[in-house]
Amino acid sequence: MKTKETGKTTRREFVKQSSLLAGGLVAAPLISKAGYFNSVDDTIKVAVIGCGGRGTGAAMQALLTKQNVKLVAMADAFRDRIDGCYKALMSDDNDEGSVKAKVAVTEDTKFVGFDAYKKAIPLADVVILTTPPGFRPIHFEEAIKQGKHVFMEKPVSTDPAGIKKVLEIAEIAKQKKLNVVVGLQRHYQNSYLELYKRVQDGMIGEITSGQVWWNNDGVWVNMRQPGQTEMEYQMRNWYYFNWLCGDHINEQHIHNIDVMNWFKGAYPVKAQGMGGRQVRTGKEYGEIYDHHYVEFHYADGSIMNSQCRHIKGTYAKVDELLVGTKGVVKCGAAEISSHGKSLYQYDKKLENNPYQTEHDELFAAIAKGEYKFANAENGAKATMTAIMGRMATYSGEVIEWDKALNSGISIMPEKFAWDANPPTLPDANGFYPIATPGVTKYFS
Amino acid sequence: MFRFPYLESPFKLLMLKSLLIVFCLSSCIPSICAQDFKPYEQRIPKTEITFKMVPIPAGTFTIGSPYSETGRDQDEGPQRKVEISAFWMGVHEVTFSEWDAFFKNMEVPQTKAIEVDAVSRPTAQYIDLTWGMGRDGKQPTNSMSQTAAIMYCKWLYTQTGIFYRLPTEAEWEYACRAGTTTAYSFGNDPAALAAYGYFKDNSGGKFHKVSQLKPNPWGLYDMEGNLSEWTLDQYDAQAYEKLPNKSKNPLTPPGSKYPRVVRGGAYTEAATESRCANRISSLTDWNRRDPQIPKSRWWMTDGMTVGFRLVRPFEQPSKEEIAEFFNAYLK
Numbered sequence A: 001m002k003t004k005e006t007g008k009t010t011r012r013e014f015v016k017q018s019s020l021l022a023g024g025l026v027a028a029p030l031i032s033k034a035g036y037f038n039s040v041d042d043t044i045k046v047a048v049i050g051c052g053g054r055g056t057g058a059a060m061q062a063l064l065t066k067q068n069v070k071l072v073a074m075a076d077a078f079r080d081r082i083d084g085c086y087k088a089l090m091s092d093d094n095d096e097g098s099v100k101a102k103v104a105v106t107e108d109t110k111f112v113g114f115d116a117y118k119k120a121i122p123l124a125d126v127v128i129l130t131t132p133p134g135f136r137p138i139h140f141e142e143a144i145k146q147g148k149h150v151f152m153e154k155p156v157s158t159d160p161a162g163i164k165k166v167l168e169i170a171e172i173a174k175q176k177k178l179n180v181v182v183g184l185q186r187h188y189q190n191s192y193l194e195l196y197k198r199v200q201d202g203m204i205g206e207i208t209s210g211q212v213w214w215n216n217d218g219v220w221v222n223m224r225q226p227g228q229t230e231m232e233y234q235m236r237n238w239y240y241f242n243w244l245c246g247d248h249i250n251e252q253h254i255h256n257i258d259v260m261n262w263f264k265g266a267y268p269v270k271a272q273g274m275g276g277r278q279v280r281t282g283k284e285y286g287e288i289y290d291h292h293y294v295e296f297h298y299a300d301g302s303i304m305n306s307q308c309r310h311i312k313g314t315y316a317k318v319d320e321l322l323v324g325t326k327g328v329v330k331c332g333a334a335e336i337s338s339h340g341k342s343l344y345q346y347d348k349k350l351e352n353n354p355y356q357t358e359h360d361e362l363f364a365a366i367a368k369g370e371y372k373f374a375n376a377e378n379g380a381k382a383t384m385t386a387i388m389g390r391m392a393t394y395s396g397e398v399i400e401w402d403k404a405l406n407s408g409i410s411i412m413p414e415k416f417a418w419d420a421n422p423p424t425l426p427d428a429n430g431f432y433p434i435a436t437p438g439v440t441k442y443f444s
Numbered sequence B: 001m002f003r004f005p006y007l008e009s010p011f012k013l014l015m016l017k018s019l020l021i022v023f024c025l026s027s028c029i030p031s032i033c034a035q036d037f038k039p040y041e042q043r044i045p046k047t048e049i050t051f052k053m054v055p056i057p058a059g060t061f062t063i064g065s066p067y068s069e070t071g072r073d074q075d076e077g078p079q080r081k082v083e084i085s086a087f088w089m090g091v092h093e094v095t096f097s098e099w100d101a102f103f104k105n106m107e108v109p110q111t112k113a114i115e116v117d118a119v120s121r122p123t124a125q126y127i128d129l130t131w132g133m134g135r136d137g138k139q140p141t142n143s144m145s146q147t148a149a150i151m152y153c154k155w156l157y158t159q160t161g162i163f164y165r166l167p168t169e170a171e172w173e174y175a176c177r178a179g180t181t182t183a184y185s186f187g188n189d190p191a192a193l194a195a196y197g198y199f200k201d202n203s204g205g206k207f208h209k210v211s212q213l214k215p216n217p218w219g220l221y222d223m224e225g226n227l228s229e230w231t232l233d234q235y236d237a238q239a240y241e242k243l244p245n246k247s248k249n250p251l252t253p254p255g256s257k258y259p260r261v262v263r264g265g266a267y268t269e270a271a272t273e274s275r276c277a278n279r280i281s282s283l284t285d286w287n288r289r290d291p292q293i294p295k296s297r298w299w300m301t302d303g304m305t306v307g308f309r310l311v312r313p314f315e316q317p318s319k320e321e322i323a324e325f326f327n328a329y330l331k
Helices: A002-006 A008-021 A027-033 A053-063 A079-090 A116-123 A133-145 A160-175 A190-200 A230-236 A254-264 A354-367 A376-395 A401-405 B010-015 B017-024 B096-103 B146-160 B169-177 B190-195 B319-329
Strands: A044-049 A069-076 A110-112 A126-129 A149-152 A180-182 A207-216 A270-276 A291-297 A303-310 A317-324 A328-330 A335-338 A341-345 B040-043 B050-056 B059-063 B080-084 B087-090 B228-234 B260-263 B279-281 B311-313
Touching (some): A044 A053, A053 A069, A053 A126, A110 A116, A116 A133, A126 A354, A149 A376, A207 A254, A254 A317, A376 A401, B050 B169, B059 B169, B169 B228
Parallel strands (some): A044 A069, A044 A126, A069 A110
Antiparallel strands (some): A270 A291, A291 A303, B040 B050, B260 B279
């Protein structure tokens, strides 16, 4: 599974595939049929959907690749986000150098609103999906339907229904040979790839357990402003609403959870855990928890202990520790050891910038007409793992993978409009309903 | 770099706004100048946290290294005689307990932008920027931008009324040499560094609590190794060429965000990087893994080897000069 998407296996398979394609003149019609380019020249046109800090960063990274890339369209629910993104990309003061010559966005190709993506996607060859994760299944579906290559940020959904959708669309992307890269950037980070290779080669034996952490102070808050509708407020303060964010176990901690799955070569079959909201209880923190602790069970009996906390002033740790029958991997330290004796130490001076690498590799493949990346399935299953964890902490019950995935549970709004009601609403004092273990139930 | 022109031509100074910063490095307010020039302990107001400052006497030294020095880079020459005014210097790098008195102080607003005349606190770190090396109160605080380090100084000034700042690279080298002229403050043998500073061979790949090894002759710990330390200077490879002999308190004023100068080797580097004369220029690479644009102005995702140390000029500048100084660096 995962090996197919990032490891050596894939590369070999892809070489095979592309050598089939590149056999002669036949390659050209095949490639254009697969929608590799809309352009008459070799320009790769990009649209960014979701123009916040990460969307701006991803657009910048796309434009910094060695390929002939042009940003042709921008879409966001909010005009000020587009303006901020445009200004940053046109700036002469960016650390990595100027990209403004590659920005070909005009007033006519800046699209605002919930349906902005529908107007931006047709103009591009490659689509960057960097809105809050709740929208990802909708945007991914549209991009693949229109035959576009995709870079999309993690997580790729906030509920099981969205995961089902992404898995279904991932299959279509494969059939259409559309490259899909998901921003689980550890898969593109040198130290992780070196550790992965050694674990696959058996250096730590069989993985029997893992500890994964994302504990820190938490992130930004956008306070409610006078005149905002409830929908607008939640869209601005999206981190704290599940339909948009999926809770921080999904939005951030997915990175660490994904590493265990990746190295293990499997996804958990069930989860149970605990969590709550002990410190971050203000109404501006919407409905999400400030801590979760989950044990994820794999089919072979091995367990991943996952902890994530957003509480100011507490011990910070973002890392993964994988325990095997013959040794231990400390991912952050990039070290493999056995009984305290070092078996392998990655030289961190060789570390790359994985955020740039994921774009470099994606755009190089597209420029060469290669079909090389199919990250969507793992992206969806990594997201599903985190969602299963959230369902476990919210309910206090054991949540099974198959049951949760096939539950059809959707937490998305029925209608996307500024005057429409989001799926969760505040009480008279501005507080939102909070999931309560023992009371919150997903299956009756 | 340039000299302290105000000594020769005070009017010129008023015409060149940026030179006010230089003025700020050592002018005087009589009431504060009255303090004895002795070691002292500074308590951070409203906390139990203290740190030690030791006097660094005024003097003249030779900045840069001779051609014969092992590991020398071209930017360390030509050597020049430089005169330095008196200042105090922190005996160790700023620690997490000191830093957290500021960084975790909920009374200070936390903002992405920086406003003139205001103190703001760095935003939360999305990841652990000690990268697993630990966050003990006695460990040196790391991964902050030069902006964040200078904001700490500004906050400390508002708390104590005393003007603390980063050293210039000339002050830093003067203090590191501590009257010696060898490659290190203890001689020329890199093998002896293990007794004085943490570098590649004795660090275990981590920074260490401050003041664990031997100090230099002026009582300063970890000048050589452990964390690299921010200075005030813009990096210019030709800085010493541009420097007239016998200049006083030279400084290359701040221009672009990169490159600026850090000094003092690091726990990840070879011994020769910890030589007193070694100059390190900051790189955009030090924040390359910040996935957002605009990138954080407070933190460096890949600058885990960088920290800072405080100095206090013996003669405290006027309130206006101090304000001018902070405004020049915290734009």
